[in-house]
Amino acid sequence: MTEDHIPTVTRQALLTMMSAVRRTGILRAGVELRVFDAVAGAPTGPDEVATFCGTDPRGMRILLNALAATGLLVKDDDRFSLAPGADNTLVTTHPDYYGDAVRLAASDYEWDAIKRLGDAVRSGGSVMEVNAETPAYTFWEDFAALGTLNTPPIAELVARHVLPGTKERDEVKVLDVACGHGLYGYTLAGHDPRARIWSLDWPNVLAVTETNAEKLGVRDRARFIPGDMFEVPLGGPYDVVVVANVLHHFSTERARELLARMADAVRPGGQLVAIAISTSDEPPHLDPVPHLFSALMLAWTSEGQVHPLSDYEEMVTAAGFAPPKVHGLPDNPLRVLIADRV
Structure with missing residues (x-):
């Protein structure tokens, strides 16, 4: 690699990086107050937006100008309208609304963790008394309720690759571990009436998971296992076990222990589906997402990090x-590993 491929560090680049927290806060406030809904119909003045959003007029004027400064709104005279593309990403009635992702990624949970990153580096893991591994952590309720846009296409990919391997079964029993929203299991159930889903998570999360099962019309084929995935009886044996978005919360050894526990719950010839973000062979500046996420895992868990794909492959085979x-999809950071139980 030559030096011209590496971005030069300048004062302006550092200033842009340091102001990111302000930009994120401005976006978060706009989503929270539904500013984008207020200006969606036609150019709108600050007083009208303030009335729609139920805010102080002066405060709204400052926020509108800040949103225009970030490129999310366009200001013309003293009226504001949506910037190109904002109508299908930031207006709540649009099917591609992205505001829920903003509410998750810009939540106080992540901010509180990442601002202690220096302390986490010193100690080698989270210094937060309440973190992503704490039982009944309320962030996971939000995650289950809001989900992410990366999930549905990956869930469809899983269904395409997994269901053909179950065609000889009269019933397809699926265990969805650390299920959160439950969409991986419920997408399988939506495609195949033979599928029965057992969703495992903390009790406070499963209350939201059950609501999702109702919405998706599969509640009659959903069962729930409340508790710690390392300790609660799993039942089974299952035809498919899904372990999604959780292996990066742990060290290699701890993740391997979890997968070995799942192997005991899968019938011979059954399938494991492991879904995780992984680092690649690319330099970090060319593939930044997994490395930035790994820093969050350092600040948010005791031993978590994003592992290389080769480590996930080794974990799976070591577990039996x-x-x-x-498998993967373009522009989606999640990787799907599908393996047969030997």
């Missing part, structure tokens, strides 16, 4: 599964 097949 065949070498996994790896």
